[in-house]
Amino acid sequence: MPDVPTLAQVAAEAGVSPATASRVLTGSVRVSTSTRRQVHDAISRLGYVRHRAPRGGTGRRCDLTVAVVVCEPSQRLFTEPFYARMITTAEEVLTAHGIPLTVMTASSATSTIATPQLVAGGVDGILLIGARERHPLVVTLAASGIPVRSAGRLPDGVDMPYVDMDNHDGGRQAAEHLLLGGRRAIAAIAGPPGLPAARDRLDGFTRTLSLAGMPAIPVAYGDFTHSSGVHAAQWLLRRMPHLDAIFAASDVMAAAAVQTLRRAGRRVPDDVAVIGFDDAPIARRTSPTLTTVRQPVEEFAATATRLLLRSMGSSDPVRDNPTLPTELVVRESA
Numbered sequence: 001m002p003d004v005p006t007l008a009q010v011a012a013e014a015g016v017s018p019a020t021a022s023r024v025l026t027g028s029v030r031v032s033t034s035t036r037r038q039v040h041d042a043i044s045r046l047g048y049v050r051h052r053a054p055r056g057g058t059g060r061r062c063d064l065t066v067a068v069v070v071c072e073p074s075q076r077l078f079t080e081p082f083y084a085r086m087i088t089t090a091e092e093v094l095t096a097h098g099i100p101l102t103v104m105t106a107s108s109a110t111s112t113i114a115t116p117q118l119v120a121g122g123v124d125g126i127l128l129i130g131a132r133e134r135h136p137l138v139v140t141l142a143a144s145g146i147p148v149r150s151a152g153r154l155p156d157g158v159d160m161p162y163v164d165m166d167n168h169d170g171g172r173q174a175a176e177h178l179l180l181g182g183r184r185a186i187a188a189i190a191g192p193p194g195l196p197a198a199r200d201r202l203d204g205f206t207r208t209l210s211l212a213g214m215p216a217i218p219v220a221y222g223d224f225t226h227s228s229g230v231h232a233a234q235w236l237l238r239r240m241p242h243l244d245a246i247f248a249a250s251d252v253m254a255a256a257a258v259q260t261l262r263r264a265g266r267r268v269p270d271d272v273a274v275i276g277f278d279d280a281p282i283a284r285r286t287s288p289t290l291t292t293v294r295q296p297v298e299e300f301a302a303t304a305t306r307l308l309l310r311s312m313g314s315s316d317p318v319r320d321n322p323t324l325p326t327e328l329v330v331r332e333s334a
Contacts, residue, residue: 013042043143066094067102067123071130074105081280089301090127106137125312127304133194149308153196162321163304167197170293170326171204174247174275177328179212183245183273187218189232191249201249222253229256237264244272251276255286273334288332295326
């Protein structure tokens with residue numbers, strides 16, 4: 001049987017001291033980005049897995065703890081219904097197994113605060129939500145050996161099990177609906193380009209338009225908030241005054257676009273059709289009600305949580321990465 005690589009071997013492979021390698025794994029701020037990259041590259045080459053000290057107790061599931069880690073600032077946790085729906089469902093699944101849930105936020109700016117507790121044995125499993133490119137916590141968790149399941153596809157180059165929505169196909173459905181409705185001056189409000197789900201929604205939308213012979217469309221970028229949707233819609237109206245359709249990567253931004261269009265004297269859907277994404281509660285409260293792409297949020301959270309529990313109860317990681325279907329819901333706005 002081959003020898004199990006040690007932290008000292010990782011340090012030697014990376015050309016750093018064992019103390020520096022250890023600081024990388026615990027998320028210390030006293031390590032440069034280039035050194036972090038060297039250590040994580042060495043971890044990948046050697047196949048190093050961090051061994052955690054056994055926890056006390058009987059080993060029953062009631063001795064376990066799971067953390068939901070949202071890769072966003074804390075204010076987003078309390079203002080966006082998506083996170084509340086995800087966390088509520090995860091808690092229901094865990095409660096049925098007698099496992100308590102800890103909720104943490106870890107934006108890129110605050111990840112160094114959250115990392116030490118997560119990788120030093122403070123939790124037995126992690127449900128990760130909203131992982132983005134170049135997020136330091138994501139890379140550290142991928143190499144930590146702790147059972148982790150991401151709710152959402154991971155950025156390229158990060159090896160971690162996940163559950164995903166078919167965001168690409170959701171974008172396709174939105175584009176086809178607008179084309180079938182005779183819309184031709186089409187624009188999009190995309191989500192953050194570093195978030196795989198946002199990129200997939202935009203890619204599915206624009207590729208479908210391209211296959212139909214439509215040239216490149218104007219794209220404004222938001223961050224799923226109402227204010228970013230307003231600014232994006234204003235920019236699109238300046239760029240394309242006679243636009244007749246907008247696809248927004250979230251219902252909150254779509255509702256903001258509807259409000260902005262109304263203030264500009266444009267009628268929805270008579271002058272401009274609007275399609276959102278999520279089928280959040282706001283989609284049914286907006287006037288007119290939003291046509292949107294529904295993602296099964298509760299099923300999404302439950303599936304990710306159950307697969308995480310399976311990984312926690314097995315010495316072999318559960319590697320399947322299911323993708324759940326999305327569905328266009330036609331209402332009044334398009």
